[in-house]
Amino acid sequence: MPTFVYMTRCDGCGHCVDICPSDIMHIDKVTRRAYNIEPNMCWECYSCVKACPMNAIDVRGYADFAPLGHSVRVKRDEEKGVIAWRIKFRNGKKDMDLLAPITTKPWGKFIPKLSEVQGPTQEQRDSQLLFNEPKYIRMDDGGLHTLESNGLKMKAGVYY
Amino acid sequence: MGYKTVVEDNIDILVAGAGLGGTGAAFEARYWGQDKKIVIAEKANIDRSGAVAQGLYAINCYMGTRFGENNPEDHVRYARIDLMGMVREDLLFDMARHVDSAVHQFEEWGLPLMRDPKTGAYQREGRWQIMIHGESYKPIVAEAAKKSADKVYNRICVTHLLMDESKENRVAGAIGFNVRTGDCHVFKSKAVIVGAGGASNIYKPRSVGEGAGRVWYAPWSSGSAYGLLIGAGAKMTQMENRIVLARFKDGYGPVGAYFLHLKTYTQNAYGEEYESKWFPELQKMVGKEYLDPEASHRTHRPIPTCLRNHALINEVNAGRGPIHMVTMEAFQDPHLEEIGWHNFLGMTVGQAVLWAATDVDPKNENPELTTSEPYVMGSHATGCGAWCSGPEDVSPDEYFWGYNRMTTVEGLFGAGDAVGGTPHAFSSGSFTEGRLAAKAACKYIDDGKAEGIKVSDKQINDRKKEIYKPMEHYKIYRNEITAGTVNPNYINPRQGLDRLQKLMDEYCGGVTVNYMTNDKLLNIGLKKMKILEEDLEKIAAENVHELLRAWELKHRHMTAEAVFQHTLFRKETRWPGYYYRGDAMKVDDENWHVLTVSRRDPKTGEYTMEKAPCYHLVGDDE
Numbered sequence: 069m070p071t072f073v074y075m076t077r078c079d080g081c082g083h084c085v086d087i088c089p090s091d092i093m094h095i096d097k098v099t100r101r102a103y104n105i106e107p108n109m110c111w112e113c114y115s116c117v118k119a120c121p122m123n124a125i126d127v128r129g130y131a132d133f134a135p136l137g138h139s140v141r142v143k144r145d146e147e148k149g150v151i152a153w154r155i156k157f158r159n160g161k162k163d164m165d166l167l168a169p170i171t172t173k174p175w176g177k178f179i180p181k182l183s184e185v186q187g188p189t190q191e192q193r194d195s196q197l198l199f200n201e202p203k204y205i206r207m208d209d210g211g212l213h214t215l216e217s218n219g220l221k222m223k224a225g226v227y228y
Numbered sequence: 229m230g231y232k233t234v235v236e237d238n239i240d241i242l243v244a245g246a247g248l249g250g251t252g253a254a255f256e257a258r259y260w261g262q263d264k265k266i267v268i269a270e271k272a273n274i275d276r277s278g279a280v281a282q283g284l285y286a287i288n289c290y291m292g293t294r295f296g297e298n299n300p301e302d303h304v305r306y307a308r309i310d311l312m313g314m315v316r317e318d319l320l321f322d323m324a325r326h327v328d329s330a331v332h333q334f335e336e337w338g339l340p341l342m343r344d345p346k347t348g349a350y351q352r353e354g355r356w357q358i359m360i361h362g363e364s365y366k367p368i369v370a371e372a373a374k375k376s377a378d379k380v381y382n383r384i385c386v387t388h389l390l391m392d393e394s395k396e397n398r399v400a401g402a403i404g405f406n407v408r409t410g411d412c413h414v415f416k417s418k419a420v421i422v423g424a425g426g427a428s429n430i431y432k433p434r435s436v437g438e439g440a441g442r443v444w445y446a447p448w449s450s451g452s453a454y455g456l457l458i459g460a461g462a463k464m465t466q467m468e469n470r471i472v473l474a475r476f477k478d479g480y481g482p483v484g485a486y487f488l489h490l491k492t493y494t495q496n497a498y499g500e501e502y503e504s505k506w507f508p509e510l511q512k513m514v515g516k517e518y519l520d521p522e523a524s525h526r527t528h529r530p531i532p533t534c535l536r537n538h539a540l541i542n543e544v545n546a547g548r549g550p551i552h553m554v555t556m557e558a559f560q561d562p563h564l565e566e567i568g569w570h571n572f573l574g575m576t577v578g579q580a581v582l583w584a585a586t587d588v589d590p591k592n593e594n595p596e597l598t599t600s601e602p603y604v605m606g607s608h609a610t611g612c613g614a615w616c617s618g619p620e621d622v623s624p625d626e627y628f629w630g631y632n633r634m635t636t637v638e639g640l641f642g643a644g645d646a647v648g649g650t651p652h653a654f655s656s657g658s659f660t661e662g663r664l665a666a667k668a669a670c671k672y673i674d675d676g677k678a679e680g681i682k683v684s685d686k687q688i689n690d691r692k693k694e695i696y697k698p699m700e701h702y703k704i705y706r707n708e709i710t711a712g713t714v715n716p717n718y719i720n721p722r723q724g725l726d727r728l729q730k731l732m733d734e735y736c737g738g739v740t741v742n743y744m745t746n747d748k749l750l751n752i753g754l755k756k757m758k759i760l761e762e763d764l765e766k767i768a769a770e771n772v773h774e775l776l777r778a779w780e781l782k783h784r785h786m787t788a789e790a791v792f793q794h795t796l797f798r799k800e801t802r803w804p805g806y807y808y809r810g811d812a813m814k815v816d817d818e819n820w821h822v823l824t825v826s827r828r829d830p831k832t833g834e835y836t837m838e839k840a841p842c843y844h845l846v847g848d849d850e
Contacts, residue, residue, distance in 0.1 A: 111448075133439055181376075199663070201326070206293045
């Protein structure tokens with residue numbers, strides 16, 4: 069649902085402008101604060117809401133089918149590796165807190181830098197294997213599945 | 229215009245578009261090309277771009293070979309029946325035999341994959357789907373791509389591929405502009421991997437006004453995968469195979485976890501099961517090979533997605549709508565209720581917003597379902613995209629020309645939505661395709677296939693002129709009128725998009741005509757598309773942001789034209805529930821058990837269409 073920005077909270081830092089996948093969070097030249105310039109190109113993906121350090125961005129459901137008076141707020145914490153949501157219904161009868169992990173490891177620490185790992189051999193280059201394979205692609209110690217290993221043929225026409 | 233031109237030269241591998249396919253490509257390219265220069269050009273910010281920007285609550289393509297669950301050929305059989313037989317089984321098999329290694333790496337990198345406490349295997353949602361806490365799926369894979377790439381250019385809208393001038397039909401890089409500074413960016417590269425996205429918003433959406441942003445596929449998916457490839461003269465396949473989604477009404481929240489994990493089911497407005505009663509008649513249209521409810525009941529064979537749509541559409545047309553998802557039983561279990569909500573928060577927050585706004589508590593009422601407007605993409609239950617080479621150890625001659633995932637343009641590779649005939653790749657499969665394309669692209673360069681590439685200043689300058697033309701056009705004609713957006717000499721990008729959507733809707737099987745079209749309508753539509761193309765030469769952009777929208781529209785238009793051409797070519801109704809050819813309302817395996825392949829001549833804009841054979845994997849047990 070399209071985002072909007074609270075005047076008293078936004079300090080114009082531009083984190084939302086930096087992250088918006090749709091290029092619709094811009095800084096207003098007069099107020100020097102962020103706003104949604106094109107609500108009908110907003111996917112309510114919440115990327116800007118999550119990125120805002122001032123909690124200044126919120127979402128109001130699309131006017132053409134969502135009545136006023138609801139709230140879905142979020143707090144994403146990279147350090148703790150969790151995201152917390154609060155959903156409040158229009159009629160006030162439901163008010164939910166939901167918590168989910170966003171990562172199990174410190175950011176980026178366990179992603180290999182492939183320029184620094186042992187490079188591939190010619191044999192690996194000539195094979196169909198990708199980096200780190202055949203690890204994880206099968207249960208036994210065999211290599212990659214092939215038509216031959218799986219007893220298959222490719223045949224043109226209508227066969228099932 | 230006063231914009232700079234920034235040239236990035238001597239690139240080995242350029243990744244154009246860094247969603248799941250592009251990040252996979254950039255990551256893997258570094259391993260096979262440790263000495264190579266790898267550059268990413270991304271339209272948004274790589275940390276939150278592409279279809280997975282807001283996260284995912286499931287990985288829909290995981291074999292579990294390691295846990296003894298499925299073999300690659302099982303997945304091929306599943307995808308081909310779901311697509312009514314029309315898939316590239318070599319590409320599917322290849323993706324499926326590698327995809328698990330990608331998924332296990334995601335877990336090593338920190339992506340929270342749920343585990344089944346009893347078996348220790350990943351928590352299954354369905355046979356192919358596993359459940360994840362994927363809010364940060366995209367930032368995590370982006371981190372991997374950033375670690376591998378020499379440079380990441382964010383906010384670059386790539387408008388065209390550059391072509392080699394020393395050898396016909398060979399790619400030489402790409403060109404575009406920065407959507408913030410307006411500067412022109414030139415990337416001279418030996419190989420290009422297109423990881424750009426499929427197309428939302430080419431059909432008139434059900435929503436009006438603000439809600440037009442609440443599309444199923446991301447609004448920033450502008451069909452650039454197809455716009456770029458078609459523009460470069462690459463052959464395309466299965467572009468008629470658009471997809472219609474049965475989803476929660478208005479919010480388009482996903483239903484996969486609801487059906488598979490929460491065991492919710494559908495019924496009509498009067499509480500009746502409706503699907504099965506449409507099947508006997510439908511079976512006459514498509515044949516027992518494609519619809520056999522009994523066999524589906526006995527085995528894991530699914531009823532094709534399009535055919536289930538067909539039942540929903542017909543039930544609503546018969547006056548027994550709306551269709552409801554029966555959630556009231558499952559949601560009495562607090563654990564399942566929580567999963568139901570997490571499912572939305574992890575990938576379609578808007579659906580949670582909508583239910584909060586309309587006081588829909590699925591514990592107390594069964595929410596409505598509807599079928600969406602059509603989308604053109606290649607990684608969900610549909611396989612639009614480029615005609616690409618497969619791997620040499622699997623592909624028959626017609627499917628193989630040297631390098632895995634290379635299009636018919638030399639040095640030009642695809643991943644994700646860009647590759648045709650490979651449905652059901654989803655996020656993990658797209659990432660895997662990127663990896664496959666990257667390894668092949670490195671080999672292409674190492675084999676000396678990219679030697680002697682030449683890009684003249686003239687080519688660059690001509691493209692530059694073309695790129696900024698909408699802004700020039702605006703400047704020239706703006707002051708002819710006092711104010712406002714009505715001008716006899718131009719249309720703005722929104723006006724152009726509205727026309728495209730209306731045209732696609734009415735002539736190419738959109739939602740207001742119940743997904744129906746025929747040869748006559750398609751021919752009228754194609755004429756109107758040509759005139760729209762002329763008007764797109766007169767599109768006006770007031771600023772750089774509008775210039776972005778102008779180019780997105782041009783890519784959408786190029787995509788839409790291919791959809792028209794392919795839909796006209798395939799004279800049958802292969803996917804009832806996705807669209808209908810009123811003049812040929814049956815599946816016609818005698819004439820159309822083939823893949824459709826097109827090429828648009830970049831010089832004349834003329835289309836040529838051909839049929840390509842459909843190969844199937846045949847196993848010992850069949």
